[in-house]
Amino acid sequence: DSGVTQTPKHLITATGQRVTLRCSPRSGDLSVYWYQQSLDQGLQFLIQYYNGEERAKGNILERFSAQQFPDLHSELNLSSLELGDSALYFCASSPTNGGVDEQYFGPGTRLTVT
Amino acid sequence: GNSVTQMEGPVTLSEEAFLTINCTYTATGYPSLFWYVQYPGEGLQLLLKATKADDKGSNKGFEATYRKETTSFHLEKGSVQVSDSAVYFCALTRGDKIIFGKGTRLHILP
Numbered sequence: 001d002s003g004v005t006q007t008p009k010h011l012i013t014a015t016g017q018r019v020t021l022r023c024s025p026r027s028g029d030l031s032v033y034w035y036q037q038s039l040d041q042g043l044q045f046l047i048q049y050y051n052g053e054e055r056a057k058g059n060i061l062e063r064f065s066a067q068q069f070p071d072l073h074s075e076l077n078l079s080s081l082e083l084g085d086s087a088l089y090f091c092a093s094s095p096t097n098g099g100v101d102e103q104y105f106g107p108g109t110r111l112t113v114t
Numbered sequence: 115g116n117s118v119t120q121m122e123g124p125v126t127l128s129e130e131a132f133l134t135i136n137c138t139y140t141a142t143g144y145p146s147l148f149w150y151v152q153y154p155g156e157g158l159q160l161l162l163k164a165t166k167a168d169d170k171g172s173n174k175g176f177e178a179t180y181r182k183e184t185t186s187f188h189l190e191k192g193s194v195q196v197s198d199s200a201v202y203f204c205a206l207t208r209g210d211k212i213i214f215g216k217g218t219r220l221h222i223l224p
Contacts, residue, residue: 002157033212042216043158043203056211090157102148103212105157 003027004106006091012112018079021109025072025093031055032074033094033103034066038087049074050097081113116141120204120215127194128223135189135218137178137204145206147171147180147187152201152217161189161202196222 003026013019025032034046036059045058049068060066063081068074078085088108094101121136139145146165150158162171167182176191187204199222204215 002159004157043214045212045214092158101207102160102163103158105150105159107157 002104002106004091004093004104006089006106006109008109009107010110010112012114013081014114015081015083017081017113018077019081019111021076021078021089021091021111023074023076023091023093023106025074025091026104029093029095029104030072031094031097031101032068032072033092034060034074034076035090035092036087037090037108041087043090046076055097078111083113086111086113116145116206116208116211116213118204118206118213118215120202120218122216123201123219124221125218126221126223129196130193131222133189133191133194133198133220135202135204135220137187137189137215139185139187139204139206141185141206141208143208144182145208147178148205148207149176149178149187149189150203150205150214152203154200158203194220194222196224198222 005024007022030051033048036044046060048056066076090108092103092105117140148163149161151161152158162173164171164180170179178189201217203217
């Protein structure tokens, strides 16, 4: 158990819909990272927050957005969903703003868009 | 820019065989290097890391040495077990950015 929790575990929704994925980092970790894992694209870094502020952006679509709240939990919002958005979405946390820190991954949310 | 290239899988070996999974990187300056492992149905977890040249990371019988001259961080294990079947990711961090390789699926036959 990494100490990172993600909800829901599974999500099935239709094209065009909007969903919110939630992540609670390990106690004390200030950084939260979001990743998308699909069979054809591998593990793609989406976005990082550090202590409530956006710190780094990866391959995140404009239809996707995220935020980190004062209690350090984070939400990833996916809108206008397409079939190609079906993937595993992982959240990870680390104590500081990257560098040599290990990232602790949650168990993921499996999103299926039908 | 920064990048990580690792050997494509799947890699299939018999139990007790020697394992090497190649990883090379491109980065400015001195990145930190990591190997993460993802067991079926789980998130990634850190396997080992090295933060400077010639450092050797090791864990659970796996080893990798940070080779600056060849920009490599190859993962090795002397005798694999069926329980090592998983996907292995090489990664580097440079400042506040982390970059993962595409992952190598390892399948160990009993």
